[in-house]
Amino acid sequence: MVPVVGAAARGQEKEALRLRIQGIVQGVGFRPYVYGLAQELNLKGWVRNDTEGVLVEIEGDPSEIVSFCLRLTTDPPPLARIDSVHQEAIVPQDFGSFDIIQSRTHRRRDALIPADAASCRECLHDVLNATDRHYGYPFTNCTHCGPRFTIIQDVPYDRINTSMRGFAPCPSCRAEYEDPRDRRFHAQPVACPLCGPGIQVLDDSGTPVVEPGDWLPFCWDKLAEGKILAVKGLGGFHLACVLEEPVIARLRVRKQRPFKPFAIMCRGVETIATYCEVDDGDLDVLASSASPITLMRMKRDTPMPRSVNPGMATLGVMLPYTPLHFLLLQGPFDAMVLTSANPSDQPLISENDEALKTLRGIADLFLVHNRDIVQRCDDSVVRVINKRVQVIRRSRGYVPDAIDLSFATEKPVLGVGGDMKNTFCILKGQRAFMSQHLGEMGTMESEAFFLEALRHFERLLDSPPEVLGHDLHPAYHTALLAKGLKVPWKYAIQHHHAHFASCLAEHGHEGPAIGVILDGTGFGLDGVIWGFEIITGDHMDFQRHYHQRYVPLLGGEGSIRWPWRMALSYLYQTLGETGVEIGSRLFGSVGGKELDILFREARSLQNSIPTSSCGRLFDAVAALLGICHHSTYEGQAAIQMSELLEGLDPQGAPEAYPVSIGEGKIDFSPMFSAICEEITVGREVVTVVKRFHDTVVEAIAKAVDSVSYETFLETVALSGGVWQNPYLIKRATRSLTEQGMNVLVHDKVPTNDGGLALGQAVIAYRRWQEDVSRGSNAGKGDM
Numbered sequence: 001m002v003p004v005v006g007a008a009a010r011g012q013e014k015e016a017l018r019l020r021i022q023g024i025v026q027g028v029g030f031r032p033y034v035y036g037l038a039q040e041l042n043l044k045g046w047v048r049n050d051t052e053g054v055l056v057e058i059e060g061d062p063s064e065i066v067s068f069c070l071r072l073t074t075d076p077p078p079l080a081r082i083d084s085v086h087q088e089a090i091v092p093q094d095f096g097s098f099d100i101i102q103s104r105t106h107r108r109r110d111a112l113i114p115a116d117a118a119s120c121r122e123c124l125h126d127v128l129n130a131t132d133r134h135y136g137y138p139f140t141n142c143t144h145c146g147p148r149f150t151i152i153q154d155v156p157y158d159r160i161n162t163s164m165r166g167f168a169p170c171p172s173c174r175a176e177y178e179d180p181r182d183r184r185f186h187a188q189p190v191a192c193p194l195c196g197p198g199i200q201v202l203d204d205s206g207t208p209v210v211e212p213g214d215w216l217p218f219c220w221d222k223l224a225e226g227k228i229l230a231v232k233g234l235g236g237f238h239l240a241c242v243l244e245e246p247v248i249a250r251l252r253v254r255k256q257r258p259f260k261p262f263a264i265m266c267r268g269v270e271t272i273a274t275y276c277e278v279d280d281g282d283l284d285v286l287a288s289s290a291s292p293i294t295l296m297r298m299k300r301d302t303p304m305p306r307s308v309n310p311g312m313a314t315l316g317v318m319l320p321y322t323p324l325h326f327l328l329l330q331g332p333f334d335a336m337v338l339t340s341a342n343p344s345d346q347p348l349i350s351e352n353d354e355a356l357k358t359l360r361g362i363a364d365l366f367l368v369h370n371r372d373i374v375q376r377c378d379d380s381v382v383r384v385i386n387k388r389v390q391v392i393r394r395s396r397g398y399v400p401d402a403i404d405l406s407f408a409t410e411k412p413v414l415g416v417g418g419d420m421k422n423t424f425c426i427l428k429g430q431r432a433f434m435s436q437h438l439g440e441m442g443t444m445e446s447e448a449f450f451l452e453a454l455r456h457f458e459r460l461l462d463s464p465p466e467v468l469g470h471d472l473h474p475a476y477h478t479a480l481l482a483k484g485l486k487v488p489w490k491y492a493i494q495h496h497h498a499h500f501a502s503c504l505a506e507h508g509h510e511g512p513a514i515g516v517i518l519d520g521t522g523f524g525l526d527g528v529i530w531g532f533e534i535i536t537g538d539h540m541d542f543q544r545h546y547h548q549r550y551v552p553l554l555g556g557e558g559s560i561r562w563p564w565r566m567a568l569s570y571l572y573q574t575l576g577e578t579g580v581e582i583g584s585r586l587f588g589s590v591g592g593k594e595l596d597i598l599f600r601e602a603r604s605l606q607n608s609i610p611t612s613s614c615g616r617l618f619d620a621v622a623a624l625l626g627i628c629h630h631s632t633y634e635g636q637a638a639i640q641m642s643e644l645l646e647g648l649d650p651q652g653a654p655e656a657y658p659v660s661i662g663e664g665k666i667d668f669s670p671m672f673s674a675i676c677e678e679i680t681v682g683r684e685v686v687t688v689v690k691r692f693h694d695t696v697v698e699a700i701a702k703a704v705d706s707v708s709y710e711t712f713l714e715t716v717a718l719s720g721g722v723w724q725n726p727y728l729i730k731r732a733t734r735s736l737t738e739q740g741m742n743v744l745v746h747d748k749v750p751t752n753d754g755g756l757a758l759g760q761a762v763i764a765y766r767r768w769q770e771d772v773s774r775g776s777n778a779g780k781g782d783m
Helices: 030-040 062-074 121-128 171-178 212-224 245-255 269-275 280-286 323-328 352-358 444-461 477-483 495-506 556-560 563-575 577-591 594-604 614-624 636-643 669-680 685-711 726-738 753-774
Strands: 015-024 044-050 053-060 081-089 098-100 199-202 229-232 237-241 264-266 293-297 314-318 335-340 365-369 381-385 388-393 413-415 425-428 431-434 467-471 489-493 513-523 529-537 542-548 551-553 609-611 660-662 665-667 715-719 742-744
Touching: 015 062, 030 044, 030 053, 030 062, 030 098, 053 062, 062 081, 121 323, 199 212, 212 229, 212 323, 212 365, 229 323, 229 352, 237 245, 245 335, 264 269, 269 280, 269 314, 280 293, 280 381, 352 365, 381 726, 413 753, 425 444, 425 753, 431 753, 444 477, 467 477, 467 495, 467 753, 477 489, 489 495, 489 753, 495 513, 495 529, 495 715, 495 753, 513 614, 513 685, 529 609, 529 614, 529 685, 542 685, 551 556, 551 563, 556 563, 556 614, 563 577, 563 594, 563 614, 563 669, 577 594, 614 636, 614 669, 614 685, 636 685, 636 726, 660 685, 669 685, 685 726, 715 726, 726 742
Parallel strands: 044 098, 229 365, 264 314, 293 381, 413 467, 467 489, 513 715, 542 665, 715 742
Antiparallel strands: 015 053, 015 081, 044 053, 199 365, 229 237, 237 335, 264 335, 293 314, 381 388, 413 425, 425 431, 513 529, 529 542, 551 609, 660 665
């Protein structure tokens, strides 16, 4: 940023500037930073927050103003992000000092809210320092860390607009807040044991069971006894227990979660290193202000109880990101299970009374506090692949950070997302705002959570949507919910087109491009279930070039939970009556009498839903190889199969099985014949799994090469939930790059349905533009 030429250029001694600064500049210590910089350079004026961002008036020596402007943009506070600075030369006012003045509220709202930030080292040092007044205090924070998004009710970001408004600062906290030399200068959630939120430990009747000052050793003792604690954290409740097989088994029974992996929280990196292989990329993510759950490869000789992550080679780990978690891990345990407390398919629990009601019988004790959670926000989940961070669940620590777009919208746009891993997205100007992870839709509670979060974003952004995109599937809960929203323009978006557009949008690429969409379930334009699609298109439309040959979902959507049903379908489609014999031999013990019913269905194809789903392809192979017959959580079969290749770096030419590609179809029947032969000769399962993955990549590479030759397109976007598979995305990226393709993969938003809403919103906006330019009312009115 180069300062504008002001009065000093005309021979005067003083220059004055007004600076309008936008970006993440509230709640990150930006005003104190501006204050300190002005004091250092002997400049006068003022700084304040408002609903558009930060406004500064500065005057003084012209050369010092140049230094001020340069340092402001090149060395901002750690959590700040400056998106734009508008400068205006003004007449000097002869200010006598530089001050932080009272915030103002304007009709226009462009202030960006920062994400919650993990505790900084200085605050954690205070918590352990017996001579500091924050000693042992679980809500210690400063301008560089602590709650932001989860406590804010409105902008500008001032204490009165947060859930801290009911906690009046004591004289000591007030002194820190007002001292420009203190790192808690203008830290809105500043508090201490005398004036801030407090801790209680309750039994399942809501009765306190220990004095507030003794909560920590009491919790350590109870955890050591094998008790399960419900812990109110930053954005919701977790369940915590020690890493002992009987305790974890009890938690699984109570939570009715037999196999889905649990995340663990570790005291420090040294502890993580006893369980996992740790590289620099993992360390950078773990130690970031987002502090997400990070999926890491376990060591072969790890002491981790296998019940934490049954059948997995990876482990989800995180470091303490609040003083409360930090204190829990200062006792006899250097790691513990810490998993979301909400029951399956239900939103996060955020209120104490709700936790007592919902978790009775699951948790033995309740560690609660009296600071309200304004916005529920689950832990984010990431993985480092090819030295790039792949976001699997984008939530705490990342939301509500905006994603920059390659265009600016004229009207606010909403994408409502899908029914699984739901998030919504609001486009405003040149930014996309993704909501926190909302979870699975389909219950009254999940719909209420969706609407609560949507209203919150609309209020913060002052952006009630005027254009809306939703999934094409007529029975999706989000599509039905969208129907009830009062938005003038609504557009039904094909599921895989939305995946494709989401990947393009986060890379600032508007198309045209090739898309390779590997997914579980998506309603196709022909009314059947898609999921293995090679397409071309842009933000407006798409064309389907190749897809996996349709196979029937035997037994309907229940085959998603029973992968062996999909294996039967592929066996019959590939080998006919020989496939029946093989299926009976392999699955007789799990299928029983149901086998005959399903084979009759396969022969007649009555009442069978055709699908090209890549997720179901993985299910079928996993079942054939005996890896997974019953999926107890989404994607279990595919995940367990990919885990067998964990740490394997794809080198050399793919060792692929035969596949038939032609007339727009990719037919894996020859591969299934080959796999059956491999099973007969007793080939090692890992070898077959690797060859299967190589086969999928080889089929993709051939199809993409054909489409590229036909269309002259050289950019390919990879999207859909199957691309969470590390080996697959490494192998495909390498193969496609060697073919001369520019490969786009997701970095900022999930490749699974958690990123769907961004694509829906972008496509809906472009279609609205087209309708308006043509004078069409195609998207107008109810669906």
